[in-house]
Amino acid sequence: MRNxxxxxxxxxxxxxxSASLEGRDAGxxxxxxxxxxxxxxxxxxxxxxxxxxxxxYIRAKTRWSDSWLLQDIATELGLxxxxxxxxxxxxxxxxxxxxxxxxxxAVDEINICSLSCLGTLRDVHDLSDSPFLLxxxxxxxxxxxxxxxxFDRLLYVAECKPxxxxxxxxxAGQVLDVPANDDALSKCLKLTQxxxxxxxxxxxxxxxxxRAARAACIGPExxxxx
Amino acid sequence: MWLIARKxxxxxxxxxxxxxxxxxxxxxxxxxxLARAGYLKKxxxxxxxxxxxxxxxxxxxxxTGPKAPRLDHIYLVKxxxxxxxxxxxxxxx
Numbered sequence: 001m002r003n004x005x006x007x008x009x010x011x012x013x014x015x016x017x018s019a020s021l022e023g024r025d026a027g028x029x030x031x032x033x034x035x036x037x038x039x040x041x042x043x044x045x046x047x048x049x050x051x052x053x054x055x056x057y058i059r060a061k062t063r064w065s066d067s068w069l070l071q072d073i074a075t076e077l078g079l080x081x082x083x084x085x086x087x088x089x090x091x092x093x094x095x096x097x098x099x100x101x102x103x104x105x106a107v108d109e110i111n112i113c114s115l116s117c118l119g120t121l122r123d124v125h126d127l128s129d130s131p132f133l134l135x136x137x138x139x140x141x142x143x144x145x146x147x148x149x150x151f152d153r154l155l156y157v158a159e160c161k162p163x164x165x166x167x168x169x170x171x172a173g174q175v176l177d178v179p180a181n182d183d184a185l186s187k188c189l190k191l192t193q194x195x196x197x198x199x200x201x202x203x204x205x206x207x208x209x210x211r212a213a214r215a216a217c218i219g220p221e222x223x224x225x226x
Numbered sequence: 227m228w229l230i231a232r233k234x235x236x237x238x239x240x241x242x243x244x245x246x247x248x249x250x251x252x253x254x255x256x257x258x259x260l261a262r263a264g265y266l267k268k269x270x271x272x273x274x275x276x277x278x279x280x281x282x283x284x285x286x287x288x289x290t291g292p293k294a295p296r297l298d299h300i301y302l303v304k305x306x307x308x309x310x311x312x313x314x315x316x317x318x319x
Contacts, residue, residue: 003240003243003244003250004244004247005244005245005247044244044245047229047230047233047234047245048244048245048247050229050233051227051229051230051245051246051247052247057229057233059233075291075292076292077292078291078292078293
């Protein structure tokens with residue numbers, strides 16, 4: 001199995017959303033939500049995109065406070081406000097920097113963010129006009145919907161979806177050294193429900209078994225029983 | 227690579243190859259040099275032996291900020307006539 005990030009539909013959606021946020025017209029809100037179940041590769045695509053484009057990537061924490069959140073953003077921007085900065089100074093420093101040099105900030109695990117931190121993110125966005133891409137897993141949409149002032153500002157709500165057959169075929173074509181036939185892919189899809197992480201594990205095992213059996217391609221017999 | 231190392235709790239050489247899109251040798255050199263410099267440690271409890279897929283898990287233990295530490299080449303010029311050793315290049319110049 002090749003060690004590459006396959007350019008699947010989910011990856012393209014993320015790339016398009018982040019590019020559209022950065023290139024949006026003046027006066028248009030710059031918040032977006034990218035959500036989907038666990039194991040679909042949201043964090044991986046966010047990190048890959050951050051490494052590629054220089055996007056700021058931060059991960060929400062359960063115990064995040066407003067000042068901790070602002071400090072995390074400040075650190076990633078290369079700003080220093082001393083060991084115990086005042087919240088006001090921190091907020092103004094981050095907003096001021098992003099206003100001068102807007103940069104996309106991707107915030108992962110947004111579903112564990114407190115209401116107060118979500119409000120702070122919205123404030124930083126509103127006052128700096130810098131784009132924010134919020135990433136969360138299942139249930140995040142229901143959590144954000146009642147927060148009108150934030151939800152109304154979401155320019156895009158994009159879903160990271162489980163693989164369908166065409167996605168899996170495309171993915172397998174990009175990562176497998178030994179090709180998989182359609183029967184194997186159908187079985188893989190049935191066993192994993194399209195979960196990317198599970199597909200990787202299953203196809204990797206299948207590829208090893210197909211190699212050991214000197215088979216030309218991975219067949220359903222090389223995958224575990226249903 | 228530094229960003230990936232900072233943001234993933236535990237990671238493999240394979241993660242760097244995949245997400246930073248660098249060759250295996252570049253990723254492995256980066257990790258082993260930073261480990262010797264005290265930035266990273268190899269977690270022997272997680273993952274297997276190092277292989278082409280980068281099985282062993284690594285962990286960042288010194289996160290100094292978003293700017294990646296530079297791996298500079300330093301050349302030592304040793305003059306056998308005089309016994310003098312001159313350091314050239316890197317941050318020490």
